[in-house]
Amino acid sequence: MTEVGTARRRKEDARLLTGRTQWTDNMQLPGMAYVAFLRSPMAHARITRVDVSAARGLPGVIAAYAGADFAEEQGSLPCAWPVSEDIVIPDHPPMAVSEVRYVGEAVACVVATDRYKAADALDAIEVDYEPLPPVLDMNDALTEGSPKVHEAGNQAFTWRLTQGDVDAALRDAPVLIDRTYIQQRLIPTAMEPRAVMATSDGESFTLWSATQIPHVLRLMLALTTGIPEHKLRVIAPDVGGGFGSKLQVTAEEVLCLLLTRKTGRPVKWTESRSEGNLTVHHGRDQIQHVTLAAEADGRIRGLRVELLADMGAYLMLVTPGVPILGAFMFNGIYKMDAYDFNCTGVFTTKMPTDAYRGAGRPEATYAIERVMDELAAELNLDPIEVRRRNWIRHEEFPYTTVAGLTYDSGNYEAATDKALSLFGYDKLRAEQGDRRDRGDPVQLGIGVSTYTEMCGLAPSRVLGSLSYGAGGWEHGSVRMLPTGKVEVVTGSSPHGQGHETAWSQIVADALGVPFDDVSVIHGDTAISHKGMDTYGSRSLVVGGVAVLAACEKVKEKARKIAAHVLECAPDDVEFSEGTFRVRGTDSGKTIQELSLATFAAHDLPDGVEARLDADATVDPDNFSFPHGTHLCAVEVDTETGMTKIRSYVAVDDVGKVVNPLIVEGQVHGGIAQGVGQALYEEAVYDAEGNLLTSTMADYLVPSAADLPAFVTDRTETPATSNPLGVKGVGEAGTIASTPAVVNAIVDALRPRGVHDVQMPCTPERIWRALS
Amino acid sequence: MIPAQFDYLRPATLEEACQALAADDEAKVLAGGQSLLPLLRLRLAYPTTLVDIGRLPGLTGVHDRGDHVFIGALATHDEVLRSPVVRAGCPLVALAAATVADPAVRHRGTFGGSLAHADPAGDLPAVVLALDGVLVARSAEGEREIAAADFFADYLETTLEAGEILVGVKIPKLAGEWGFHYEKFRRTVQAWAIVGVAVAVRRSNGSIQEARIGLSNMGTTPLRARAAESALQGVELGEAVRQACEEASADTAPPADLHAQPDYRRHLARVLTHRAVRTAAGTP
Numbered sequence A: 001m002t003e004v005g006t007a008r009r010r011k012e013d014a015r016l017l018t019g020r021t022q023w024t025d026n027m028q029l030p031g032m033a034y035v036a037f038l039r040s041p042m043a044h045a046r047i048t049r050v051d052v053s054a055a056r057g058l059p060g061v062i063a064a065y066a067g068a069d070f071a072e073e074q075g076s077l078p079c080a081w082p083v084s085e086d087i088v089i090p091d092h093p094p095m096a097v098s099e100v101r102y103v104g105e106a107v108a109c110v111v112a113t114d115r116y117k118a119a120d121a122l123d124a125i126e127v128d129y130e131p132l133p134p135v136l137d138m139n140d141a142l143t144e145g146s147p148k149v150h151e152a153g154n155q156a157f158t159w160r161l162t163q164g165d166v167d168a169a170l171r172d173a174p175v176l177i178d179r180t181y182i183q184q185r186l187i188p189t190a191m192e193p194r195a196v197m198a199t200s201d202g203e204s205f206t207l208w209s210a211t212q213i214p215h216v217l218r219l220m221l222a223l224t225t226g227i228p229e230h231k232l233r234v235i236a237p238d239v240g241g242g243f244g245s246k247l248q249v250t251a252e253e254v255l256c257l258l259l260t261r262k263t264g265r266p267v268k269w270t271e272s273r274s275e276g277n278l279t280v281h282h283g284r285d286q287i288q289h290v291t292l293a294a295e296a297d298g299r300i301r302g303l304r305v306e307l308l309a310d311m312g313a314y315l316m317l318v319t320p321g322v323p324i325l326g327a328f329m330f331n332g333i334y335k336m337d338a339y340d341f342n343c344t345g346v347f348t349t350k351m352p353t354d355a356y357r358g359a360g361r362p363e364a365t366y367a368i369e370r371v372m373d374e375l376a377a378e379l380n381l382d383p384i385e386v387r388r389r390n391w392i393r394h395e396e397f398p399y400t401t402v403a404g405l406t407y408d409s410g411n412y413e414a415a416t417d418k419a420l421s422l423f424g425y426d427k428l429r430a431e432q433g434d435r436r437d438r439g440d441p442v443q444l445g446i447g448v449s450t451y452t453e454m455c456g457l458a459p460s461r462v463l464g465s466l467s468y469g470a471g472g473w474e475h476g477s478v479r480m481l482p483t484g485k486v487e488v489v490t491g492s493s494p495h496g497q498g499h500e501t502a503w504s505q506i507v508a509d510a511l512g513v514p515f516d517d518v519s520v521i522h523g524d525t526a527i528s529h530k531g532m533d534t535y536g537s538r539s540l541v542v543g544g545v546a547v548l549a550a551c552e553k554v555k556e557k558a559r560k561i562a563a564h565v566l567e568c569a570p571d572d573v574e575f576s577e578g579t580f581r582v583r584g585t586d587s588g589k590t591i592q593e594l595s596l597a598t599f600a601a602h603d604l605p606d607g608v609e610a611r612l613d614a615d616a617t618v619d620p621d622n623f624s625f626p627h628g629t630h631l632c633a634v635e636v637d638t639e640t641g642m643t644k645i646r647s648y649v650a651v652d653d654v655g656k657v658v659n660p661l662i663v664e665g666q667v668h669g670g671i672a673q674g675v676g677q678a679l680y681e682e683a684v685y686d687a688e689g690n691l692l693t694s695t696m697a698d699y700l701v702p703s704a705a706d707l708p709a710f711v712t713d714r715t716e717t718p719a720t721s722n723p724l725g726v727k728g729v730g731e732a733g734t735i736a737s738t739p740a741v742v743n744a745i746v747d748a749l750r751p752r753g754v755h756d757v758q759m760p761c762t763p764e765r766i767w768r769a770l771s
Numbered sequence B: 001m002i003p004a005q006f007d008y009l010r011p012a013t014l015e016e017a018c019q020a021l022a023a024d025d026e027a028k029v030l031a032g033g034q035s036l037l038p039l040l041r042l043r044l045a046y047p048t049t050l051v052d053i054g055r056l057p058g059l060t061g062v063h064d065r066g067d068h069v070f071i072g073a074l075a076t077h078d079e080v081l082r083s084p085v086v087r088a089g090c091p092l093v094a095l096a097a098a099t100v101a102d103p104a105v106r107h108r109g110t111f112g113g114s115l116a117h118a119d120p121a122g123d124l125p126a127v128v129l130a131l132d133g134v135l136v137a138r139s140a141e142g143e144r145e146i147a148a149a150d151f152f153a154d155y156l157e158t159t160l161e162a163g164e165i166l167v168g169v170k171i172p173k174l175a176g177e178w179g180f181h182y183e184k185f186r187r188t189v190q191a192w193a194i195v196g197v198a199v200a201v202r203r204s205n206g207s208i209q210e211a212r213i214g215l216s217n218m219g220t221t222p223l224r225a226r227a228a229e230s231a232l233q234g235v236e237l238g239e240a241v242r243q244a245c246e247e248a249s250a251d252t253a254p255p256a257d258l259h260a261q262p263d264y265r266r267h268l269a270r271v272l273t274h275r276a277v278r279t280a281a282g283t284p
């Protein structure tokens, strides 16, 4: 039996679910002090005075500081993705010194003996602000007379990708679909809030953080603070979800390092949920103007996208890169000869945006999948039929798209056929017709989403050509212990995905050892010295493949040792299920026996070191391209505007599957998050730039009780770009589900003259669309 | 939760609790904490002292008192919704309690706390108002009964006086053939009502004899839809019911917030009242 493909329960779950583990907030260090931040209540203002002296005198207060106290040492929070020549990267002090540019920006802090005293002392800090006009609307921000967020203006960058002659494609096109979609601002809601703890012995520093990126963080913090890289250790202990929001170098991480240095004590900061809603980087927030030209038979001639992307007040780690990732995905799974993408990044006085589950691809997929439905409606064709006429057929792979990516494999026909039959498409269409005829107040709508995405970030050369600051490789180490047990050190950094289980399955098969004999270590830069961390559905596709490559090296070493012990030539040794045998005989040694023999080192071949371990750093040749067909049926109550998801079918093709249970979990959570955008979630700022959705009573996140039982299934078209044949599944559900749901709502209401509902499709918005 | 500093008292008797409250204007009763703790967490309330009544004897339980059901102030939502006494004597209360928040909140939040907190978006105030409940309060001076119609003064404000503790609520049992329904409109299962409609109707011979309608979140206090109640009186089941329910939004002053504007809430009140009346009257 092979481990890969088995629905193993996750070995990390017992400790995660019972809490018998170390979350950053649980950890205690002797003499620990607690940090609280005073945050700007103004969206935009000059700071004219900060007086922390009264706070310093309060009981339990160890220190209190204003931004000016850090001015010499705090540096500027990094942006690692200067996407264009014209990009403006404003100075981004971790603590504001002279000007605040969003509500929630830190302006002062208190370090106290407990967190209550720290929070109380914030009240004693006085700050004088001289209000400046907020900048809240992207279109307004780009007009001549707009107030400026930064001196250099409100345009962060422009970026273009163009292929073929779009003007010609649009000119005299038999069908032209011209739409504007708003990708509302979202707040990533990881179950574990951010938490940071830092300590120092005066020379070396250790930082614990609920982060997705311990390795990138160490490098960036070293560059930002000037603490030498070899004197800085970063630990991501168990982390309770991220969805991109912990793919960041945050102000609080920098300031905790500086505070432990200033106070000589270990310090800790844990955000409250409301603080998090204000200051965890937000996601999405784009205005998409999309023009699609098609022939009378529905075949696409060309696509133009004019995109405004709200950066918020500053450029954070990959803020400007998010819409650029989307640039490669607006064409989706469809063939066309002309494509023109223009993006303008815009500064506003709001929390910066950055990666959020899917990062650019959900936005792009939404636009193309919505427009495909509009095209179908325009031509009076079934939305599936319009897609069939345009998608890349399975025999056409590998296929280089108009956006320049080469999709290695896929089978859109197979996934769609399977989804249609599971969904009962024809029957639901019949019921829809019936309800329409009857004038039923509850109308049925069917939404289609045939998505693909680019995963497995990323070939380093491609990242280089896109001006990203780092590579896209991943590192893995595999070491045999004397007893034959295996330790794996991975450079990717799980925060809920189940790496420990999946990696164990890969190693168990590769080395022929039992699943339970493998342990996986991650997240501590002192142990896992090299890594690019976890985001962009890259862990398995790059990190899992690196672990496999390390296993292969271990096997090669073991083969040499086995040949020596068995007194034959290495080429005569064959390996199967954990045993190295002399070809055609029963004579053999298990990998466990060889581990002990290597440890003892009494009889190793000349020139072979006494170690059975190996490292591998793998740089992918290409992205991977999961795809699938999601179908959603909604019932819309036309009297109240309420939408109910009646059924949902997801057929995903994520290539080879290492653990079906983990894939299922990712798909379920992903769909839920995409439904969240479609129906519930929106970060709302008022006209002064105050965030109105600072609690979970205002920012609605769906729970299991709000969702139907999803029907999930798969087709399996292996990726050809990696030896595991895997494609990644971390973001697929989120990317696919948002347009599926909104397409279904619009489909339900189209006979009533509705062609769009702005997300989130609240009952009130639907009611107004109908009124 | 990182609230501002406060003192904490857990008196052994109701009398001590009343005294503690009388002695300090800024002291607050703590029952289940499901409304008060969020306020403390957000530092929107700064009480000097929390007087925890959670373990006081005599305020718990649900009791059948012949012509009325007496619900102790400390009865939790979960206890109320499962209580056979409530289900038999005032089922509307159980129907509404079942829609409050989620199981965790329902196991801690109390019936008395919901009413004393007087959030017009809460589900129980409108129910108690519709059923003409009588609230029983105790202070150092003694006991006092307050009709629900006189209890809800304004947004988060009641006519309880400083030093008064709510000990329970009398819900009169309705005589005759009554049907009930609580229609709660919310965006997610665990969210507060955008609009809630509590309905009790007495029907006979295919028409509605009497209707009582309470509205959640249609003003700064829970409201009775008096105009609709009168319009429904004697109305035959069918289209006429819809007509009568058009009155449900009369004399309301619904709030504007992130989830709904006033005109939409008025519309919902009409639609939901119609649905609730139909369900309560047993006509699908």
Ligand SMILES: Cc1cc2nc3c(=O)[nH]c(=O)nc-3n(C[C@H](O)[C@H](O)[C@H](O)COP(=O)(O)OP(=O)(O)OC[C@H]3O[C@@H](n4cnc5c(N)ncnc54)[C@H](O)[C@@H]3O)c2cc1C
Pocket (backbone or CB within 6 Å): B028, B029, B030, B031, B032, B033, B034, B035, B036, B037, B038, B053, B073, B099, B100, B101, B102, B105, B108, B109, B110, B111, B112, B113, B114, B115, B116, B117, B121, B122, B123, B124, B160, B164, B165, B166, B167, B190, B191, B192, B193
């Ligand atoms: C996540 C969440 C969701 C919720 N959703 C809903 C919902 O959908 N519908 C709904 O109706 N409610 C909802 N609630 C509120 C819940 O019903 C509370 O339990 C209730 O409002 C207050 O009851 P409590 O016992 O927790 O009161 P506490 O929070 O302890 O007290 C609330 C207020 O009442 C006062 N008080 C309490 N008991 C007495 C008494 N006996 N005499 C005098 N004063 C008293 C307190 O001083 C305080 O001012 C929700 C709460 C949470 C946390």
